Amino acid sequence: METANSMHRLLIVDDDNDIRQLLAEQLGRAGYLVSTAGDGNGMRQLLEREHVDLIVLDLNLPREDGLTLCRDLRARSSTPVIMLTARSEPIDRVLGLEMGADDYLAKPFEPRELLARIRNVLRRTEALPANLEPLAIRRARFSSWIFDLEHRHLVDPDGRVVVLSGAEFRLLRVFVGHANKVLSREQLVSLSSGRNYESQDRAIDLQVSRLRNKLADDGGSDGLIKTVRNEGYVLAAAVTLE
Numbered sequence: 001m002e003t004a005n006s007m008h009r010l011l012i013v014d015d016d017n018d019i020r021q022l023l024a025e026q027l028g029r030a031g032y033l034v035s036t037a038g039d040g041n042g043m044r045q046l047l048e049r050e051h052v053d054l055i056v057l058d059l060n061l062p063r064e065d066g067l068t069l070c071r072d073l074r075a076r077s078s079t080p081v082i083m084l085t086a087r088s089e090p091i092d093r094v095l096g097l098e099m100g101a102d103d104y105l106a107k108p109f110e111p112r113e114l115l116a117r118i119r120n121v122l123r124r125t126e127a128l129p130a131n132l133e134p135l136a137i138r139r140a141r142f143s144s145w146i147f148d149l150e151h152r153h154l155v156d157p158d159g160r161v162v163v164l165s166g167a168e169f170r171l172l173r174v175f176v177g178h179a180n181k182v183l184s185r186e187q188l189v190s191l192s193s194g195r196n197y198e199s200q201d202r203a204i205d206l207q208v209s210r211l212r213n214k215l216a217d218d219g220g221s222d223g224l225i226k227t228v229r230n231e232g233y234v235l236a237a238a239v240t241l242e
Helices: 017-029 040-049 066-074 090-098 111-126 166-177 185-193 203-214
Strands: 009-013 033-037 054-058 081-085 103-106 139-142 145-148 153-155 161-163 225-228 232-235
Touching: 009 017, 009 040, 017 033, 017 111, 033 040, 040 066, 054 066, 054 111, 066 081, 081 111, 103 111, 111 166, 145 166, 166 185, 166 203, 166 232, 185 203, 185 232, 203 225
Parallel strands: 009 033, 009 054, 054 081, 081 103
Antiparallel strands: 139 145, 145 153, 153 161, 225 232
């Protein structure tokens, strides 16, 4: 059971009323505050009124599907998203991750499996690498970019704010904390998510690609995040921590 001081608010977005009620009841019993919405409009209205710590978002929604909503969320928020779908094809999972989802679960599923994934994503979101203390490090500067850890966003060389997804934020935090060190996929997954790396899981490559896009970085000779063949990735830049 969550304590009163650590209680998180979850938002369930699903057009199936039975599923919304079931998940709200099960997650409420686990100690979470739970709000629900049946579509994108309901989700947006609720987000205007309440702070939400994590969104469970169904892929197959009427009018606006979950992929569209996840992409729109990522343009203005780093709130973690777990995507649900009745489809299990790998392409759906890849699309969800590309749009910025933090995790993915195919229906049908056991509520306790969703609960475990929620706890894991929240733990990952709030965790910091050991060498980046949350109160000591507030900003990192590299190559005219500013990484603002307090507000969880980037500021580009022209002063424009670049919003990061939860996964992008955690990944950049790892790169910044290990600047100029080659990190394997295994290390990146472990440090950014606490999960074990599976060789067939290319999610980390997708996340690096999305982070490169945010940095306007193609990974080439002049790019910030370089690919080291057969080894992994490296943030090749001098980093100043503040």
